[in-house]
Amino acid sequence: MVKLTFHGGVGEIGGNKILLEDENTSILLDFGKNFEKERRYYDEPYIKPREEKHLIYLGLLPKIEGLYKKDEREPSIDAILFTHPHADHVDYVRYVKDSIPLYCGETAKTMILAKEMSASGHLKEYKIARMTRDSVDVPKTFKTFRTGDKKRLGSIEIEPIHVDHSTPGAYAYILHTSGGTIVYTGDFRLHGPRAEMSREFVEKAKEASPEALIIEGTNIVDAKTATEKEVKEKISRIVSDAPRLVLAGFSLNDIDRLKTFYEVAKKNGRKLAMSMKQAYIVYRLREESFPIFRLNDPNILIFQREKRTTYKWEKEVIDNFSDNVATGRDINAMQGEVLLAASFYDMNEMVEILPESGSIYILSQSEPFNEEMEINHEKMLNWLERCGLPLYQVHASGHADPHQLKWAISEIGAKKVFTIHTERPRLMARYMSDLDTEIISPTEGEMYAVE
Ligand SMILES: [Zn+2]
Structure with missing residues (x-):
């Protein structure tokens, strides 16, 4: 049995943080910042979160044993897997212990580091990368891959597949666990310059006959169809x-x-x-x-x-x-x-x-x-x-439109589908209700079993 707990990106766009526990292996899928939630409490630069305890207190960071820098306990998490370098999927990693391995694509790492080195405003100990007078300081432990590289992490085999999104270095994951295969789309589109990559991902996901699919639904409303x-x-x-x-x-x-x-x-x-x-x-x-x-x-x-x-x-x-x-x-x-x-x-x-x-x-x-x-x-x-x-x-979106989302869900054919990264999960569930699959709009912090 595999357990999934959604700690962010539930009924909201961004802030994805999904805990996946399989036998003795625990991983997090994305660890993003939710801009909207932070704005409810903060007004930068006058008041902003300084360290993890502030965000934990507000429920913006999940309580996970040994995960954060100032928690002396052993980490209960083996790795964090990032789908792409957008802040709403990555940014809160700055509060996580440097020793916890971070998996992402080569290009995603380059983007994360380049943005971080050219950014200001975080305390030194929470910077993901820093450029000092004579060196580049990257305290985090990155493990990078390219599409199709399979990696084993305890009981889980990770298969990252590139997708098209509004940033380079975007991947979806096919995760082979002891409770069957789980697919996570991250953010993706099917109308972009590299739509072929997203289609290839859908095909590979289908071949893996997954038990569960975790899919984004950003554009279930306000879909912009421009290419x-x-x-x-x-x-x-x-x-x-x-x-x-x-x-x-x-x-x-x-x-x-x-x-x-x-x-x-x-x-x-x-x-x-x-x-x-x-x-x-x-x-x-x-x-x-x-x-x-x-x-x-x-x-x-x-x-x-x-x-x-x-x-x-x-x-x-x-x-x-x-x-x-x-x-x-x-x-x-x-x-x-x-x-x-x-x-x-x-x-x-x-x-x-x-x-x-x-x-x-x-x-x-x-x-x-x-x-x-x-x-x-x-x-x-x-x-x-x-x-x-x-x-x-004038804009073209980084996200799939409703027809494309429905097509992807029906093609991949997972038994259970978890919808995240959307402000209208109920709309999405109703729109998908004629598909032969169980559509679940998860509740934040609740655990779901996949077996
Ligand atoms: Zn994104």
């Missing part, structure tokens, strides 16, 4: 009509969207000015031969914000690609020739950039909930109003 190709065409039309500066906001993880904007810029005779953080991620991904584009490409600029301190990771980008670095003043002088990636957090830079009349803003990221960080829509609109920037919204 990345359609997004590209729409953005290109908007950009070709824009006489002056084009600004664009999209998720740091969304490398497909970054590539889309790069291609649109090039096609329209513009340069894509990306943020220093985006450049750092591209730089790191290229090192492990993940093809995007070259940072010294003549169609690329790296936008350097106006600030006093330059961190080591920034210096690395600046030193290597100094010819392509541009300041706000540089952008100001070439408004009709640039497509500038600028998020809400870059709005102070508008004082130097001074977008001229005829400039526009394209918002190209998810939905009110956000896997990375909720954009503060009201405040963003105030900035756009102040700068005279009209707002366009």
